[in-house]
Amino acid sequence: MKHKEVVTAIAAKLNQSEQETAALLDHAVNIFRTQLSEGNSVLLSGFGSFEVKRKEERISVHPSTKVRTLIPPKQVVSFKQSAIFKQKLKEVPHAEG
Amino acid sequence: MQKDKLNAADITGLISEHSSLSKRVIDDFLKALISTIEEGLLVNDVVKIKGLGTFKLQWNEPRKSVNVNTGEEIVIDGYYKVVFAPEAELRDLVNLPYAHLEATLLSSNDENMPPDPENDFQPDSTPEPMRILTEQASEIKNILSEINSLGKKAAPHNTSEAVSEVVPAANEIADDVAPDDLVLEEVVSPSEQPVPSAPVTEIVSEDVSIAPEKSQESAPAFQPKNKNVKSAASRSFAVVMFVFIGIGIGIGVTYLMHYMNWLPDRALIFQFAEDDSEDIAWFDAADAADNDEINNDDSADELIEEELGNEVVEVVSQPAEVDIVRPDQSAAKVDFNTVASLPRIYDDFIATEEVIPGSRLARIAERHYGVREFWVYIYEANIDLFVSPDYVAPGTTLRIPKLHPLLGDPKSAEALAFAKKLHDQYIKK
Numbered sequence: 001m002k003h004k005e006v007v008t009a010i011a012a013k014l015n016q017s018e019q020e021t022a023a024l025l026d027h028a029v030n031i032f033r034t035q036l037s038e039g040n041s042v043l044l045s046g047f048g049s050f051e052v053k054r055k056e057e058r059i060s061v062h063p064s065t066k067v068r069t070l071i072p073p074k075q076v077v078s079f080k081q082s083a084i085f086k087q088k089l090k091e092v093p094h095a096e097g
Numbered sequence: 098m099q100k101d102k103l104n105a106a107d108i109t110g111l112i113s114e115h116s117s118l119s120k121r122v123i124d125d126f127l128k129a130l131i132s133t134i135e136e137g138l139l140v141n142d143v144v145k146i147k148g149l150g151t152f153k154l155q156w157n158e159p160r161k162s163v164n165v166n167t168g169e170e171i172v173i174d175g176y177y178k179v180v181f182a183p184e185a186e187l188r189d190l191v192n193l194p195y196a197h198l199e200a201t202l203l204s205s206n207d208e209n210m211p212p213d214p215e216n217d218f219q220p221d222s223t224p225e226p227m228r229i230l231t232e233q234a235s236e237i238k239n240i241l242s243e244i245n246s247l248g249k250k251a252a253p254h255n256t257s258e259a260v261s262e263v264v265p266a267a268n269e270i271a272d273d274v275a276p277d278d279l280v281l282e283e284v285v286s287p288s289e290q291p292v293p294s295a296p297v298t299e300i301v302s303e304d305v306s307i308a309p310e311k312s313q314e315s316a317p318a319f320q321p322k323n324k325n326v327k328s329a330a331s332r333s334f335a336v337v338m339f340v341f342i343g344i345g346i347g348i349g350v351t352y353l354m355h356y357m358n359w360l361p362d363r364a365l366i367f368q369f370a371e372d373d374s375e376d377i378a379w380f381d382a383a384d385a386a387d388n389d390e391i392n393n394d395d396s397a398d399e400l401i402e403e404e405l406g407n408e409v410v411e412v413v414s415q416p417a418e419v420d421i422v423r424p425d426q427s428a429a430k431v432d433f434n435t436v437a438s439l440p441r442i443y444d445d446f447i448a449t450e451e452v453i454p455g456s457r458l459a460r461i462a463e464r465h466y467g468v469r470e471f472w473v474y475i476y477e478a479n480i481d482l483f484v485s486p487d488y489v490a491p492g493t494t495l496r497i498p499k500l501h502p503l504l505g506d507p508k509s510a511e512a513l514a515f516a517k518k519l520h521d522q523y524i525k526k
Contacts, residue, residue, distance in 0.1 A: 001138075001143060001144040001145065003146055006130075006133055006134070006137065006146060009129075009133040009136070009137070010126065010133050013129040013132070014129050021126075024118070024123070027115050028112055028123075029148040029149050031108060031111045031115070033148065033186075033187055035103055035111075036187065039100040040100045041102050042108065043102060043103060044104075044127065046128075047131040047135070049102075050181075052191055059203060067202060068202065068203040069200050069202055070201045070202075070203050072195060072200065073195055073198070073227075074192045075191050077150075077183040077187060079152075081178065085179060089176060089179070
């Protein structure tokens with residue numbers, strides 16, 4: 001689902017114009033980014049939470065060349081779905097593909 | 098975590114600050130956003146929001162597990178999971194404090210773990226944990242390289258110490274054994290210089306044949322100072338010492354053997370080869386050079402006279418006495434074998450030889466008869482003077498008999514063969 005589709009869907013739900021919805025979504029996304037870049041986690045109840053996690057540095061060995069590389073530490077964004085969402089997902093039938 | 102956890106209300110408040118919309122609107126918006134994403138995922142498996150990232154559904158296969166309480170096996174059903182992949186910009190934004198770090202290739206595995214970096218989103222602290230880390234790493238590398246260079250300097254230094262330790266050891270021994278001033282000077286003077294002291298020590302051990310063993314024994318006694326020396330360096334040095342001492346001993350033994358040849362106790366030293374009489378190697382190894390040089394009688398005589406030096410040769414002519422075997426008789430008519438089978442009595446002498454240390458019966462024979470093989474006749478003629486074919490007391494006067502022409506013909510193969518037969522007979526006794 002593309003960004004525009006999301007905007008359209010939200011606009012439909014809110015009975016707002018798509019422009020306003022788009023602007024609103026941009027605002028929301030910026031807030032998310034700011035908070036995440038500062039290391040704060042964002043929780044959306046019923047959906048999930050965005051966290052900032054630190055990954056420690058590690059030595060990785062290239063499996064074929066056996067080259068050892070030191071990967072520096074970093075911070076990443078991770079998303080954890082909420083329990084409610086998880087429950088909803090369980091009811092989804094799995095289509096083999 | 099020191100960081101804030103923002104919930105929907107907080108977000109709402111923040112958004113309303115920026116957008117001047119009422120909180121209720123924003124609240125609704127957020128709920129709509131969530132449900133839209135959910136729906137999008139359920140329908141499409143993928144929801145992408147610009148500036149944020151991508152939400153996907155991930156299917157986890159059912160797996161076996163154990164009920165933690167009862168311990169019985171259970172099966173965990175397969176399920177879908179929401180997976181979020183942040184956008185590139187968001188990734189870089191979040192990784193800002195560690196942005197300047199790069200993956201590096203490793204040569205060793207001594208990389209230490211970096212200290213836990215201060216999370217620098219505190220307004221009051223400066224975010225530079227990784228710069229401290231790299232500085233520390235470079236410092237540690239410098240220290241390591243310094244240690245390595247120190248270690249390398251120590252190794253050859255210790256080796257030179259080991260050599261200079263051996264030199265004073267050789268000094269002491271040289272005092273005791275070798276009264277050679279020149280040798281002492283050689284050892285003392287380069288003691289200051291570690292490099293030439295090694296060959297000097299070896300030369301000392303070569304010249305002094307008895308000393309080498311002593312020097313080798315005391316050299317290890319001076320090792321206590323050199324315990325720091327790497328085993329490889331001192332081991333190779335000891336090997337070199339052993340080699341040169343072995344050479345010195347070999348030379349000493351050779352000289353000793355040479356000396357033995359001239360001991361006054363032994364008069365005649367025969368070492369008979371078991372080869373044919375024609376084989377020149379009748380003499381021992383020391384005289385081999387002489388044998389090789391002798392090609393004809395004349396040169397042999399000259400050489401022999403050089404060797405024996407003071408040997409006095411008296412030529413005594415005695416009146417011939419008639420006997421069973423008369424050399425005067427015409428030999429042409431007499432068969433060799435007949436002559437050979439006759440008992441030989443020696444009354445007719447052509448010369449005498451006095452025995453001195455180093456005399457050789459074969460040489461004497463060659464001198465008088467022209468071939469060495471005929472020594473057997475000299476032996477027979479003087480048999481009462483001989484204890485054994487290879488020993489006679491020095492100072493004895495041997496009488497050189499006159500041989501029957503057939504028997505004593507140097508060019509006769511029969512004569513030579515017969516003499517050789519006698520030789521074998523006598524030697525085997």
